Amino acid sequence: MGTxxxxxxxxxxxxxxxxxxxxxxxxxxxxxxxxxxxxxxxAACLGIAISLVLVRLYIAVGNLxxxxxxxxxxxxxxxxxxxxxxxxxxxxFCLVTASEVLYFIGNxxxxxxxxxxxxxxxxxxxxxxxxxxxRLGIESLARSAELLFPVFVLLILVLAVFTTPQIHLExxxxxxxxxxxxxxxxxxxxxxxxxxxxxxxxxxFPSDMDSPQAASKGFYRGMLIAGLVLVVIIVLSITVLGxxxxxxxxxxxxxxxxxxxxxxxxxxxxIVMAIMWFITIFYRMAFYVYGALLGMxxxxxxxxxxxxxxxxxxxxxxxxMLVHPNVMHSEEYNRSxxxxxxxTYGLYLPILLLIVHAIRRKK
Amino acid sequence: MAxxxxxxxxxxxxxSPILSGCWNRRELNDLAIVAAVGIDKAKDKYLVTVQVxxxxxxxxxxxSAGQSPVSTYHAVxxxxxEAIRKMTTSTPRKLYFSxxxxxxxxxxxxxxxxxxxxxxxxxxxxxxxxFYITVxxxxxxxxxxxVLTPLEKIPASKLYASLEVSAKSWAPTxxxxxDELITNIVDPGIQATLTGxxxxxxxxxxxxxxxxxxxxxxxxxxxxxxxxFRGDKLVGWMNEEESKGYSNITDQLHSTVVETACPNGxxxxxxxxxxxxxxxxKIRDGKPEAEVIMHTEANxxxxxxxxxxxxxxxxxxxxxxxxxxxxxxxxxAIVKAQRLKCDVFGFGDAIHRAAPGYxxxxxxxxxxxxxxxxxxxxxxxxxxxxxxxxxSIMNDLKE
Numbered sequence: 001m002g003t004x005x006x007x008x009x010x011x012x013x014x015x016x017x018x019x020x021x022x023x024x025x026x027x028x029x030x031x032x033x034x035x036x037x038x039x040x041x042x043a044a045c046l047g048i049a050i051s052l053v054l055v056r057l058y059i060a061v062g063n064l065x066x067x068x069x070x071x072x073x074x075x076x077x078x079x080x081x082x083x084x085x086x087x088x089x090x091x092x093f094c095l096v097t098a099s100e101v102l103y104f105i106g107n108x109x110x111x112x113x114x115x116x117x118x119x120x121x122x123x124x125x126x127x128x129x130x131x132x133x134x135r136l137g138i139e140s141l142a143r144s145a146e147l148l149f150p151v152f153v154l155l156i157l158v159l160a161v162f163t164t165p166q167i168h169l170e171x172x173x174x175x176x177x178x179x180x181x182x183x184x185x186x187x188x189x190x191x192x193x194x195x196x197x198x199x200x201x202x203x204x205f206p207s208d209m210d211s212p213q214a215a216s217k218g219f220y221r222g223m224l225i226a227g228l229v230l231v232v233i234i235v236l237s238i239t240v241l242g243x244x245x246x247x248x249x250x251x252x253x254x255x256x257x258x259x260x261x262x263x264x265x266x267x268x269x270x271i272v273m274a275i276m277w278f279i280t281i282f283y284r285m286a287f288y289v290y291g292a293l294l295g296m297x298x299x300x301x302x303x304x305x306x307x308x309x310x311x312x313x314x315x316x317x318x319x320x321m322l323v324h325p326n327v328m329h330s331e332e333y334n335r336s337x338x339x340x341x342x343x344t345y346g347l348y349l350p351i352l353l354l355i356v357h358a359i360r361r362k363k
Numbered sequence: 364m365a366x367x368x369x370x371x372x373x374x375x376x377x378x379s380p381i382l383s384g385c386w387n388r389r390e391l392n393d394l395a396i397v398a399a400v401g402i403d404k405a406k407d408k409y410l411v412t413v414q415v416x417x418x419x420x421x422x423x424x425x426x427s428a429g430q431s432p433v434s435t436y437h438a439v440x441x442x443x444x445e446a447i448r449k450m451t452t453s454t455p456r457k458l459y460f461s462x463x464x465x466x467x468x469x470x471x472x473x474x475x476x477x478x479x480x481x482x483x484x485x486x487x488x489x490x491x492x493x494f495y496i497t498v499x500x501x502x503x504x505x506x507x508x509x510v511l512t513p514l515e516k517i518p519a520s521k522l523y524a525s526l527e528v529s530a531k532s533w534a535p536t537x538x539x540x541x542d543e544l545i546t547n548i549v550d551p552g553i554q555a556t557l558t559g560x561x562x563x564x565x566x567x568x569x570x571x572x573x574x575x576x577x578x579x580x581x582x583x584x585x586x587x588x589x590x591x592f593r594g595d596k597l598v599g600w601m602n603e604e605e606s607k608g609y610s611n612i613t614d615q616l617h618s619t620v621v622e623t624a625c626p627n628g629x630x631x632x633x634x635x636x637x638x639x640x641x642x643x644x645k646i647r648d649g650k651p652e653a654e655v656i657m658h659t660e661a662n663x664x665x666x667x668x669x670x671x672x673x674x675x676x677x678x679x680x681x682x683x684x685x686x687x688x689x690x691x692x693x694x695x696a697i698v699k700a701q702r703l704k705c706d707v708f709g710f711g712d713a714i715h716r717a718a719p720g721y722x723x724x725x726x727x728x729x730x731x732x733x734x735x736x737x738x739x740x741x742x743x744x745x746x747x748x749x750x751x752x753x754x755s756i757m758n759d760l761k762e
Contacts, residue, residue, distance in 0.1 A: 244546050244550060255492075
């Protein structure tokens, strides 16, 4: 690879949006309304505010060594041995979580659409696309995001506009009924699935940016837009489906898309709507896989990660079949394990890096 | 180059088993499209009846072969799902539920509680929420689904369409879909209602194609009354007047007919063309109370008495009379609901929105609170137009 791959600020902002929306778009209304009832959207708003602070943190970590990627920075700051151990842990996190996303998409398809299709078939197909993206490299991925983004915007607009006639705004009342404890828990859960995973964007930010300064702005802007999209989806779910039905659904956004009915004519288009989350989930998974590949490259001092792409893909498909034995296991994992797991890497690690770096510089 | 092409070929070949399509794909000719489902209680089991469309009979341009356009199948099972799968022993194709139009619950099952049967409908991935749910009144769901109907070849479509039309232009019916029903069953601030469907005429004759041979068919299915539920159990019925009042209070009234007495004897009717109702609830001296505010626009539709219509003062009198009639219906509905201690109007939800603190402590005995809650009305009727003629011909009739 002679020339270095570069991502423009606009492409980076789009990547931030798509990655942050990722899987939450399908499930977050259910989790938030089951914890915070009709105030779920307020928890999401609080979550966005905190996420912007997180972005500040990530940018600070990125700027420690702006020409190096996340893994090189970790090795540089924490030293060779500890750095390698931490990198290994991140690779593990990325592999498990990427396979989880694969499980998620397979589970969605087999629950809602193709009931008796073996999950392997779906997972293999989805993994192949992600692996193709990986082989083409991060720049191609960023460009494809730029191409697919209008499709995503169109679909989300269709969903929002065509469900508005069925909105019952009074379902949001009474506002602020939830106690502080559930609100805090809901906010935490929102951050956990929405923004804490964005630390993986440090694998490309700011080292692969063609203008890091503008990209930082894109980071904030992307996070804000993604958050607002999720708030819109949550509010629509609550006002159209009702708090109780939203909390009861496994995939509330899909249920929401099922409600689209314009004059008994434009209806039953939920599967077209599903393209929306295929796009976002693709980019989220791509970044987990990219994290795993880049981490391995750093660990084993490889020149290029590409020889690892297909083996990792096969590993992911196999892992995705093992990661959760059933749906409830995945649900419990998301509720209890996920938030501490992701905050280890998305919250404590960046803080640790900054502190260690500051101490070492004083010496 | 040739090597690369060979690899590509092998790769594509390997993909073909995955890409060959959905494992459980079913083509149209493998499907039995279910248009209606009825569930009755059969001792401690469920009797499930499905109405399956015969596409050949419905779509044929050259006139049908004289077969019934739909067939019904039924089976008994310990669970609804078991009964449905059991039906494959009598149906030639696998039942397909995505195009379900109407769901009928037998009155007996409704009285004993219908919660169990609703779960399958929302859990199954073929199920949607866009069909209407009704209760068979004084009859079984099976009997309702066995009646053939004129004009609409598929009885399920007839039931769907006439519920939609009557809810829009006549009012004493409510078109309830699954998500609304489930929400109302579990929400402590509101109780569920469903429209009743009943058979008028001879039950036996209704099953035969002969039923369609005369213009005034001997057997009809028609909607009648609104069923009141406490939780998932049917506890009573509202009659036509009460039902009208109910749909008015719950803001489901779009258009209807209000009959009013003329000042000098005789009757006339105004047509409601627009109506908006809001419920304002509040706590006064620690007790809940509510005000129902109705804004209605109407036209004079039918004058069957002597009345001086061309004076605006007459119209004001009529406005008051129509408002009084509407309020009377609404009061009847409230009296019925309060007697049954079933808050079908959602006053509880209104209290919840207005006074969350009060609601938190009182939601468990809301039924009792509702039963003695004072409800006031503010009815505002505006009669805008009197139709295409001025004075009624009634005024100038020769003696």
